[in-house]
Amino acid sequence: xxxxxxxxxxxxxxxxxxxxxxxxxxxxxxxxxxxxxxxxxxxxxxxxxxxxxxxxxxxxxxxxxxxxxxxxxxxxxxxxxxxxxxxxxxxxxxxxxxxxxxxxxxxxxxxxxxxxxxxxxxxxxxxxxxxxxxxxxxxxxxxxxxxxxxxxxxxxxxxxxxxxxxxxxxxxxxxxxxxxxxxxxxxxxxxxxxxxxxxxxxxxxxxxxxxxxxxxxxxxxxxxxxxxxxxxxxxxxxxxxxxxxxxxxxxxxxxxxxxxxxxxxxxxxxxxxxxxxxxxxxxxxxxxxxxxxxxxxxxx
Numbered sequence: 001x002x003x004x005x006x007x008x009x010x011x012x013x014x015x016x017x018x019x020x021x022x023x024x025x026x027x028x029x030x031x032x033x034x035x036x037x038x039x040x041x042x043x044x045x046x047x048x049x050x051x052x053x054x055x056x057x058x059x060x061x062x063x064x065x066x067x068x069x070x071x072x073x074x075x076x077x078x079x080x081x082x083x084x085x086x087x088x089x090x091x092x093x094x095x096x097x098x099x100x101x102x103x104x105x106x107x108x109x110x111x112x113x114x115x116x117x118x119x120x121x122x123x124x125x126x127x128x129x130x131x132x133x134x135x136x137x138x139x140x141x142x143x144x145x146x147x148x149x150x151x152x153x154x155x156x157x158x159x160x161x162x163x164x165x166x167x168x169x170x171x172x173x174x175x176x177x178x179x180x181x182x183x184x185x186x187x188x189x190x191x192x193x194x195x196x197x198x199x200x201x202x203x204x205x206x207x208x209x210x211x212x213x214x215x216x217x218x219x220x221x222x223x224x225x226x227x228x229x230x231x232x233x234x235x236x237x238x239x240x241x242x243x244x245x246x247x248x249x250x251x252x253x254x255x256x257x258x259x260x261x262x263x264x265x266x267x268x269x270x271x272x273x274x275x276x277x278x279x280x281x282x283x284x285x286x287x288x289x290x291x292x293x294x295x296x297x298x299x300x
Contacts, residue, residue: 028237032092035217041179044082044109047188051113051143053079059116069124081269083123086185088280101130110166113139126277136169142189156229163197167204174212181216191220201242216243221269225258248282252296265290266297
């Protein structure tokens with residue numbers, strides 16, 4: 001996998017030509033290790049249609065702990081972004097793969113609407129990492145159907161409803177599974193829900209009691225530019241009321257640009273060149289691909 005080169009900021013002085021320049025890392029270089037540590041919980045929040053991609057695939061599987069992989073299952077590959085962005089964030093934090101596989105770092109998923117008997121499954125990543133994932137429950141208001149079917153569901157009221165349920169189900173899990181910090185990896189409408197939670201955290205926490213851990217870091221990918229009744233921050237790293245928020249939006253993402261008639265390849269943040277996995281856009285790679293072909297998607 002090609003890695004994202006560290007961004008550095010140059011701190012320049014005014015003492016003369018022989019001045020020593022000190023290069024200090026920007027917050028985006030240090031936020032990973034500062035926010036992600038052993039004993040933490042990643043909460044994965046996928047976007048529109050996650051039931052159709054994930055639950056419809058996993059619910060019928062006969063194994064007690066099903067195993068799914070984007071390498072062998074197209075429906076899983078189409079909605080693998082939250083898994084891969086969480087793994088990429090852990091890579092940037094220096095977490096060894098063994099601690100992703102053995103439960104040292106816990107992973108839970110919210111909002112998919114799982115209706116089967118499974119309480120967990122194993123996600124086998126593009127890199128072959130075997131990630132145990134606990135089903136936290138909940139059904140996003142956009143979990144069923146595609147973008148067109150959910151146009152009226154994209155609004156601030158529903159973001160509040162989803163974010164509150166995300167909070168309460170994470171809170172319930174933490175009562176029996178203590179964690180130090182919570183990190184959220186999210187995409188699309190799930191990114192809208194997660195970003196709403198991070199920005200409105202004091203209000204949601206006050207209404208529902210303490211979370212049980214610190215919400216330290218939220219990664220939101222492919223977030224709509226705005227929805228009726230609410231405006232999001234836009235791309236970049238910010239310190240908000242619910243910890244650090246990192247919104248990542250591809251420049252060719254039709255969802256962020258609200259150009260829903262454009263080809264959807266720009267909404268994919270797992271970067272593949274054919275069968276070669278390059279990384280998670282905005283975290284471990286800055287390369288783009290459109291439907292597996294190197295480069296951005298064409299736009300009007």
